Amino acid sequence: MCANRVGEHKQETRIQAKNRAAIKRAALKVFSENGFLGSTLDQIAAACSMSKPNVLYYFSGKEAIHRALLEELLDNWLAPLRHMDPDGEPISEILAYVDRKLQMAQEFPMESRLFANEILQGAPRIEDFIRHDLKDLVDEKAAVISGWVEAGKIAQVDPYHLIFSIWAMTQHYADFEIQVRLILPDGTDPYEGASTYLHTLFVSLLTP
Amino acid sequence: MCANRVGEHKQETRIQAKNRAAIKRAALKVFSENGFLGSTLDQIAAACSMSKPNVLYYFSGKEAIHRALLEELLDNWLAPLRHMDPDGEPISEILAYVDRKLQMAQEFPMESRLFANEILQGAPRIEDFIRHDLKDLVDEKAAVISGWVEAGKIAQVDPYHLIFSIWAMTQHYADFEIQVRLILPDGTDPYEGASTYLHTLFVSLLTP
DNA sequence: ACTACTCTTTACCAACCAGTCAAAGAAATA
DNA sequence: TATTTCTTTGACTGGTTGGTAAAGAGTAGT
Numbered sequence: 125m126c127a128n129r130v131g132e133h134k135q136e137t138r139i140q141a142k143n144r145a146a147i148k149r150a151a152l153k154v155f156s157e158n159g160f161l162g163s164t165l166d167q168i169a170a171a172c173s174m175s176k177p178n179v180l181y182y183f184s185g186k187e188a189i190h191r192a193l194l195e196e197l198l199d200n201w202l203a204p205l206r207h208m209d210p211d212g213e214p215i216s217e218i219l220a221y222v223d224r225k226l227q228m229a230q231e232f233p234m235e236s237r238l239f240a241n242e243i244l245q246g247a248p249r250i251e252d253f254i255r256h257d258l259k260d261l262v263d264e265k266a267a268v269i270s271g272w273v274e275a276g277k278i279a280q281v282d283p284y285h286l287i288f289s290i291w292a293m294t295q296h297y298a299d300f301e302i303q304v305r306l307i308l309p310d311g312t313d314p315y316e317g318a319s320t321y322l323h324t325l326f327v328s329l330l331t332p
Numbered sequence: 333m334c335a336n337r338v339g340e341h342k343q344e345t346r347i348q349a350k351n352r353a354a355i356k357r358a359a360l361k362v363f364s365e366n367g368f369l370g371s372t373l374d375q376i377a378a379a380c381s382m383s384k385p386n387v388l389y390y391f392s393g394k395e396a397i398h399r400a401l402l403e404e405l406l407d408n409w410l411a412p413l414r415h416m417d418p419d420g421e422p423i424s425e426i427l428a429y430v431d432r433k434l435q436m437a438q439e440f441p442m443e444s445r446l447f448a449n450e451i452l453q454g455a456p457r458i459e460d461f462i463r464h465d466l467k468d469l470v471d472e473k474a475a476v477i478s479g480w481v482e483a484g485k486i487a488q489v490d491p492y493h494l495i496f497s498i499w500a501m502t503q504h505y506a507d508f509e510i511q512v513r514l515i516l517p518d519g520t521d522p523y524e525g526a527s528t529y530l531h532t533l534f535v536s537l538l539t540p
Numbered sequence: 541a542c543t544a545c546t547c548t549t550t551a552c553c554a555a556c557c558a559g560t561c562a563a564a565g566a567a568a569t570a
Numbered sequence: 571t572a573t574t575t576c577t578t579t580g581a582c583t584g585g586t587t588g589g590t591a592a593a594g595a596g597t598a599g600t
Binding site: 158159160163241243244246247254255258262280282284295296297299302303304308309312321322325329 | 365366367368369370371445448449451452453454455459462463466467470487489490492493494496497499500501503504505507508510511512514515516517520525526528529530532533536537
């Protein structure tokens with residue numbers, strides 16, 4: 125057995141890495157479709173073709189799988205907003221943020237739905253994250269946007285509601301994907317139309 | 333026993349009306365917080381201070397309670413959009429629609445979350461409603477909006493994405509209420525700020 | 541009072557739930 | 571090869587789930 129260490133933790137074996145990843149992939153699908161309470165270990169085990177005790181060999185319980193999933197997600201969740209550059213050109217910085225969020229909704233709709241499920245059910249497991257990590261970041265970027273407003277670089281808008289509206293509209297295409305697809309005329313790509321629409325929307329809102 | 337009839341159905345007694353309403357009130361709370369799969373009959377029974385078999389005396393099962401709730405909701409769900417008047421002044425008609433949707437989010441957040449839960453989980457019980465009732469109405473109103481665009485009364489926008497964006501932003505304040513309240517500075521009323529912001533947003537988007 | 545009906549509860553069931561455990565089966569190491 | 575460690579599983583448990591059966595309690599008409 126190799127004695128590799130990373131910090132305090134033993135290195136994962138190839139099998140462990142592969143199986144843990146397979147379980148998380150399956151669990152993401154199950155949790156994002158049914159929510160935490162509505163999902164069962166049997167569903168997750170079936171989705172990754174493992175026996176239930178084997179799943180529990182890699183994670184200490186249902187809660188632990190869910191926690192691992194959320195922890196990975198929350199890191200990536202902040203990235204698009206964090207990348208908004210205070211020194212960049214205001215309108216293109218905001219449009220770039222919209223694009224990144226929309227791209228995340230398109231590429232990771234299950235992650236978006238996992239998050240939505242969690243918030244919808246009162247955010248029991250991520251209240252601290254929202255209260256501290258997310259709030260601090262939003263406060264910081266809201267101050268940046270307020271600076272842009274005061275400098276006359278963009279029109280007068282409430283920075284918090286601006287951010288909320290970006291979240292709402294981009295995540296809507298992932299979270300309500302079924303509805304969007306059922307209502308949009310057949311063959312229409314939701315994300316293509318959304319991108320064009322959102323650019324028009326925010327340019328007309330923000331141009332002073 | 334009174335022999336009143338309404339159509340083919342016997343009239344509900346006062347007790348029946350009262351208890352059915354109490355069960356639905358309790359079930360709305362439970363379902364909107366936990367989703368259909370995550371909710372239990374025991375929770376619903378406890379929330380209306382009845383025994384579980386007594387709840388099942390009034391509804392044939394968990395599914396039936398949920399169905400009754402959705403049916404009532406879906407009627408009201410279409411109303412705000414249906415009231416958009418093709419002959420009215422375009423921008424104020426759209427702003428009035430935004431206001432009605434925002435007011436619904438504020439007054440009936442649990443209903444909004446019940447709907448969100450349902451869509452998020454793939455709309456298994458309301459696919460027909462979305463595919464026919466909702467889609468027909470949206471198609472009709474999208475045509476109206478397209479007419480306004482062609483008449484030069486409002487700026488050029490995709491009517492479907494316009495409607496999606498109104499849904500997304502108004503429902504966001506109900507569905508993600510916890511997040512909104514945790515991030516907004518203390519003492520700020522989400523809906524007051526949202527109303528102002530959304531007016532600015534859509535006026536600047538739609539003014540030709 | 542009696543009767544007929546509505547409403548409510550206690551006790552219960554089969555299916556399913558998260559999680560355990562001992563032991564068998566594979567891999568890696570020596 | 572023998573041995574140790576890692577991986578997998580079948581059988582099980584105690585608790586919860588949606589739902590039922592049947593009997594009791596309440597109510598109104600006669």
